[in-house]
Amino acid sequence: MDRRNFCLGLGVLSGIGMMPSGVRALGMPAQKDAQTGEVPNAAAGAAQASLGEKVSTEAPGRLQWWRAARFGLMIHWGVYAIPGRGEWVQFAEQIPVKQYAALAQQFNPTGFHADAWAGLARDAGMKYTVLTARHHDGFALFDDPGNPFTSVSTAARRDLVGEYAQAVRKAGLHVGLYYSPLDWRFPGFFFPDLQLENAEQLRAQYHRQIEILATKYGEIDVLWFDGGESDWLSFGHDMNTAAFPKRKGDYHGRFSWRGDEVNAMLRSKQPQVIVNNRAAGIPPDYHSRERIVGDFDNTSPWECAFPLAGYWGYSGDREPMALKDAIQLLVNVVGRDGNLLMNIGPRADGTIVPSHEQRLREIGQWMQKYGESIYGTRGGPYMPGKYGVSTHKANRIYVHVLDAAMSRVALPPIPGKVLRAACLTGETVHFTQNVAALDLQLTRNSANHTDAIVMLELDKAANEIPVTQVG
Template identity: 35%
Template sequence: MKYFLNLLLLLTISGPLSAQVEKVTPIVKTSKVVIDQFMDLRFGMFIHWGPVALRGTEIGWSRGNQVPFEDYDQLHKEFNPVLFNAEEWVKTAKNSGMKYLTITAKHHDGFCLWPTKFSDLNIMETPFKRDVVGELAAACKKHGLKFCVYFTVLDWHDPHYPYARAGTKEINATTDMAKFVATMKDELTEILTNYDPYMLWFDGNWDKEWTDAHAHEVYALLKQLKPDVIINNRLKGISDFDRTREDHTRLSSDAIGDYATPEQKIGALNMDYPWESCMTIANQWAWKPNDALKSTKECIQTLAKTAAGNGNLLFNVGPMLDGRIEARQINRLKEMGDWLNTYGESIYGTKGGPFIPNNTYASTRKGNILYVHVFNRKEDVLTLPALKGVKVKKAHILNGDAITFSQSATGSIALNLPARLPNADNTVIVLELNKNAETIPVIAQSN
């Protein structure tokens, strides 16, 4: 029996036996309790940052396009963000009402923001020589935010990865996926052991050489190191199933991960599985000078529509080359935080639905309370679809005055709006129901 258990453990964590790992190792998802707690957080900060900030172009993807390869690959030698302050970043996130923070520890260009022993392209090879990942982990712990790590599968710097640049079909002569996966596992072991991240956000899983067998092998190691680490749905090899359906917005039955990740769009209302939309506060993920910033209204309504769809929002900032987050981005985030100080009850720890979000209103719910997020006052009366078998007992502005309403025999609700909404970006109306709002089925149509 002891021999069998040792053999099973070997098959679980061994690098070269990836085909066997896929057969032997079951995908044991993170516990529902942990995932439910993650979804209750609702709002997190995404940070895309690295030496590319010196050029103000997109991280990874501008390599060989806007920035010549030979220039891009030497940027780390100039990278010295002397104004980087982990606590200031974390306090910016906290003041914005964010509950977790995710840093691009390694993007597709292979640069590592921590002093890894397994790559020569890391923060210690810059003039800066400080452990950015470690400092952020410590600051998050100090200020009560969940610390999370973005880690790409592909790595154009690693000689054992098949490709050295985006879009090429030319295979590296030194390609060795077994060695590549071994390095990846070593780097992830460093991250989990040294920084204890709450969640791992994978990306870059689309090259055909990365298979489900590799994903299973890495996943098994992660779950051995930290059984309840949360993992998104971008670890599974895309090449092993129909690419036309893969936009990360769905959590397939065979997913190697815990939640779906729609990108640069708000996910659709989904009560079946957890999801998180990742979106940028401007246009580019990494810092870009004078990049167009989303308006306060758009930012607040994006958060509300995401929660109303039963998802989380991972909202991205791109710090500058000197290590600071732009003041205008900080101010915009603070405006979101100010709104949450008044209306956060309608976001955190809620469920989405039952109404499908639109540009006029959306809804979230908790217990016997239904929160109606009013985005636009088009008429004096806001009419909501019928809630069959449900009665509204009371209605009032969240942290404000009562409002009058009527409910028809079919269950439709007419809310008499104040002449001027207390908050032009999103005013929340609280409806107290005679039953648990979370049990109401999703309403098929919304005004």
């Protein structure tokens, strides 16, 4: 992914730092703008998350609903929607802290109706949502007595997280919150050794706000961290070469996030909550990939966060990716045994761009018809290949043929008998099974260029079939 490099200049003096080389947080642009709608090539590179990282030993039980859900909605929303140039606008344009803070007095989202947002996610076929409770700019969508830079203490006079959480539960969905320990208003984040007292104030805010989120809003199902890894903290060393040697990897200075304390508090108040791998000292339940589909991985739970319209926070009424590309993105992710967290960035007034809403509803219509091949499935047993991907559950394998020109799919043999084959999407399919291969012959539906879904019913549980490479 691209790394942003900015001049130090007045940015640090006003509490805004620079982007660490080799370190990422959600929202940094990919090398190719997702506005094209193209699904990233799985071979283009490994996932950003380190999939070898240790996952919490309690994760499997907590993750059961999440594994089955497969599809969620991420919402980037805050005062950055007012200038409408993305959620990194303060950092990218080096806007002084006081000047940026004044935007909060304009942030009065009279068009925000939490029930409408939750209903849209449900209608899109999503099973959970993740809202930016606080992004890197420090503006919180909830009340914090220790911080006046919130939606409650400024023009909106509303606890937007509270409204959101209540509506999402009412819609029958799982509640997720995004939170960034990073806060550009604190120069101590970028120079924790040089400005230790300021960094400790940032840490105090982090601990306090996480406890607020964990105690005030009922059961939280997902806590999605971003920007809280220890490798971010090494950036201060890299910048100030006169004081510190050049370093790579995790920070090893005097400052600590004390993530173990946050984890202990979370597990006592929200034992069911699942967390990703972007907070130092908190054992992750799953790993986050960003704009990258990546490789097949059925050993470490993972999720791909991907923007519907090429950006995270609102950046104008840009067109969303094509419906075909959105569906194939979802299928490609699930077929590699991951979840898709699709992002939208509402406008400052709380309304959602009409074309984005329409696209989500169209995805939902597809999910109503073919969701059985997505919900509750695992990736495989056939590995992704030129044909597409496969998913499975119970005694069924779903072969997703994503190449519209392909009418014959030659698959390796499996240790089980195929009792019948049927095409969920209306095509006609005939199969031949022998010791050498499983051959599928499709009569393609000229109207379906997205995904021909062949259901194979087996004489045994599909999870007994080993993962099989497709040539």
